[in-house]
Amino acid sequence: MDIKNRSVVLIGATGGIGSALAKELDTQGARLTLVGRNEATLDALMATLSSPALKVVCDLSSDAGRRACTTRLAAQAPIDMVINAAGVSQFGWLSDSDEGDTAQMLAVNLELPIEMTRLLLPALDQSHGRIVNIGSTFGAIGYPGYSAYCASKFGLRGFSEALNRELSDTGLRVLYIAPRATRTCINSSQVERMNEALGNKVDSPELVARQICSAIARDARMVHLGNPEKILVRLNAVFSSVLGAALRRQLPTIKKFAMENN
Numbered sequence: 001m002d003i004k005n006r007s008v009v010l011i012g013a014t015g016g017i018g019s020a021l022a023k024e025l026d027t028q029g030a031r032l033t034l035v036g037r038n039e040a041t042l043d044a045l046m047a048t049l050s051s052p053a054l055k056v057v058c059d060l061s062s063d064a065g066r067r068a069c070t071t072r073l074a075a076q077a078p079i080d081m082v083i084n085a086a087g088v089s090q091f092g093w094l095s096d097s098d099e100g101d102t103a104q105m106l107a108v109n110l111e112l113p114i115e116m117t118r119l120l121l122p123a124l125d126q127s128h129g130r131i132v133n134i135g136s137t138f139g140a141i142g143y144p145g146y147s148a149y150c151a152s153k154f155g156l157r158g159f160s161e162a163l164n165r166e167l168s169d170t171g172l173r174v175l176y177i178a179p180r181a182t183r184t185c186i187n188s189s190q191v192e193r194m195n196e197a198l199g200n201k202v203d204s205p206e207l208v209a210r211q212i213c214s215a216i217a218r219d220a221r222m223v224h225l226g227n228p229e230k231i232l233v234r235l236n237a238v239f240s241s242v243l244g245a246a247l248r249r250q251l252p253t254i255k256k257f258a259m260e261n262n
């Protein structure tokens with residue numbers, strides 16, 4: 001889809017990837033509505049954009065909050081694109097987490113995009129509307145220390161694939177775009193140091209934003225960003241034991257960083 005002049009609702013606009021994406025979409029001529037919880041951060045972001053954007057300040061963690069938000073967004077129908085970029089992550093061994101950690105990751109990374117998509121489907125331009133879900137490499141590769149996060153992103157990938165097939169006799173499409181590690185606040189210093197120790201590549205949010213826009217322009221349905229990650233995703237799908245053995249060798253290093261707070 002050509003981004004120029006399209007109306008784009010960006011959920012999670014205040015995040016590292018979200019704000020870089022807002023700037024890239026603005027550069028490419030999109031008409032933006034930025035959705036976030038923090039009004040001051042949204043205002044600061046809007047001040048950096050070249051075109052005026054709309055903002056919707058709301059808490060999407062409750063059903064009531066989501067309904068109030070989508071009622072306001074529906075006033076701008078037809079919407080060309082909704083991007084689900086909100087997310088949370090917590091690195092650590094499952095045995096050290098509690099039910100609150102799991103519930104939050106499933107709620108923000110999985111329930112939120114599913115519910116926002118469901119509520120916004122009628123407001124999308126039915127002839128060519130696009131839903132863009134921001135996934136993760138960890139939505140296709142199970143990684144130690146990220147079991148609940150992986151569950152949420154595997155779920156988001158499955159949701160995106162199934163809904164895209166469900167809508168295949170309509171003009172609507174679902175895109176799933178999966179960044180690899182990206183330098184944002186979602187990653188703790190433990191994770192940053194672990195990535196360095198393991199030689200994992202980490203992208204800038206600006207590069208990821210450009211790659212997301214490029215995938216949208218190509219109308220790519222399921223994209224994993226970065227090399228070797230996109231190859232590792234394919235390898236894991238066919239020969240998961242090979243990747244499992246490689247991760248087993250890295251386990252002592254991963255465990256060392258995961259246990260740091262214990």
Ligand SMILES: NC(=O)c1ccc[n+]([C@@H]2O[C@H](COP(=O)([O-])OP(=O)(O)OC[C@H]3O[C@@H](n4cnc5c(N)ncnc54)[C@H](OP(=O)(O)O)[C@@H]3O)[C@@H](O)[C@H]2O)c1
Pocket residue numbers: 011012013014015016017018036037038041059060061084085086087088089108134135136137178179180181182183184185186187
């Ligand atoms: N950074 C990476 O390494 C990486 C890699 C692959 C995929 N991703 C995915 O990329 C997306 C963006 O992540 P990021 O790196 O930009 O993280 P980030 O900088 O921490 O931003 C997270 C965004 O999610 C929003 N959010 C968190 N909890 C929320 C809630 N309960 N209700 C509404 N919004 C909430 C935050 O809003 P507030 O500003 O109000 O907190 C913020 O806008 C996520 O889906 C993440 O899983 C990130």
